[in-house]
């Protein structure tokens with residue numbers, strides 16, 4: 219159906235805009251041309267809010283029946299919204315993307331996020347590790363209040379509208395409950411997420427469509443993921459599901475430009491770089507040994523959990539280069555190596571080794587199981603080798619768990635594919651007027667609230683860029699593509 223045209227919006231065809239003004243828009247019949255936001259996760263909703271606050275009509279499309287499904291899942295783990303550490307340390311968590319994300323996080327970082335949540339009636343608190351959570355540790359009340367405010371701001375939602383790519387004339391194609399539909403917005407924000415937990419909506423189907431448009435997209439890979447070790451059936455049957463509490467791991471961080479545009483500062487309380495707390499990454503050089511205390515879980519096939527996720531980027535990179543990756547597990551991080559060696563070497567008389575280690579060092583259950591699983595019989599019988607293994611047991615991982623199981627996604631739209639002009643942040647060079655936000659961009663970060671914070675910050679920036687684009691289209695100007 220051809221749209222009727224409101225007089226104020228008449229104008230010539232504008233280079234860089236997807237169609238002449240005014241554009242046909244899907245709903246309602248006489249609506250002015252809007253900005254389309256595809257993806258109603260945290261990044262897309264933040265882009266929509268930024269647009270609405272700028273007075274821009276916004277249509278949000280999502281393939282799922284309701285918004286923010288992954289955000290709600292994050293709430294099941296307490297919703298770690300952000301982190302309270304100082305800005306330099308915070309920004310360094312984005313590794314080689316720290317430099318490019320820093321200005322966006324300056325504009326909407328940890329403190330701004332907490333104030334934004336407060337304005338929605340959700341108070342936050344800083345946990346002992348510096349992580350920030352809503353007081354009630356839930357995502358649903360925050361999302362509910364946010365959706366209510368977005369609707370009041372005039373944001374229109376089109377749920378069960380699955381974007382299927384661009385038509386030859388640049389129109390957005392959708393599969394909807396009422397059949398195929400098209401939209402020709404003034405600008406588009408893509409906030410399609412990564413490709414983990416596909417059943418919640420983000421499936422990475424967009425990758426080939428963007429590549430076909432000439433957008434450079436790095437292969438999507440699991441981030442904050444578990445790993446397969448290949449346990450024996452004996453060990454797996456007995457210990458799958460067992461938590462390894464208050465252990466420490468050490469791993470080598472391949473230095474592939476990490477810190478090239480920002481120095482890494484270890485966050486207080488949980489990371490020791492081996493070279494001293496707070497030491498900076500060398501810009502380029504040999505791998506950096508890192509050490510972190512925490513917990514993880516033994517699974518039927520390997521390992522997963524927050525401590526493993528912290529090392530996952532490095533382990534994934536080493537796996538890709540070498541086919542396997544090893545980290546060292548300290549089963550007793552609270553005990554000095556000399557103390558452990560002395561206790562292990564103490565004569566045990568007729569007591570079994572298991573009883574001896576349990577009574578002298580409190581080692582039992584899955585920790586003892588791991589020693590038996592990973593050490594040859596001779597090493598178990600050698601007090602020096604055994605004591606060394608208790609403090610640094612090598613665990614070799616063979617592959618990442620599948621992307622669908624991961625907490626987040628590495629890879630995505632490369633920042634080099636984005637325009638560099640300040641008024642068009644996060645806009646695709648290959649598709650002027652199309653902006654990207656959230657996890658579909660090529661950055662990664664550990665758990666700790668850094669994922670959501672970057673999604674919100676990039677959503678904010680993409681929304682601001684799209685609002686500016688819309689304004690220039692509406693003024694009849696020709697937006698600068700880059």
Ligand SMILES: Cc1cc2nc3c(=O)[nH]c(=O)nc-3n(C[C@H](O)[C@H](O)[C@H](O)COP(=O)(O)OP(=O)(O)OC[C@H]3O[C@@H](n4cnc5c(N)ncnc54)[C@H](O)[C@@H]3O)c2cc1C
Pocket residue numbers: 256257258259260261262279280281282285286287288289291292293295296297298299300379380381382409410411412414415418419420421422423424624625626655656657658666667668669670671673
């Ligand atoms: C178990 C779990 C716990 C987590 N806990 C935390 C936490 O505590 N703290 C933290 O910082 N992060 C956490 N995360 C990560 C965080 O949830 C994500 O980084 C964040 O949701 C990504 O936001 P996004 O808006 O980029 O993408 P998403 O939230 O994935 O949203 C993308 C949206 O796009 C839609 N979409 C995709 N393709 C299409 C299409 N073709 N057409 C229409 N719509 C489409 C999807 O349906 C979805 O609604 C957790 C993740 C998981 C899996």
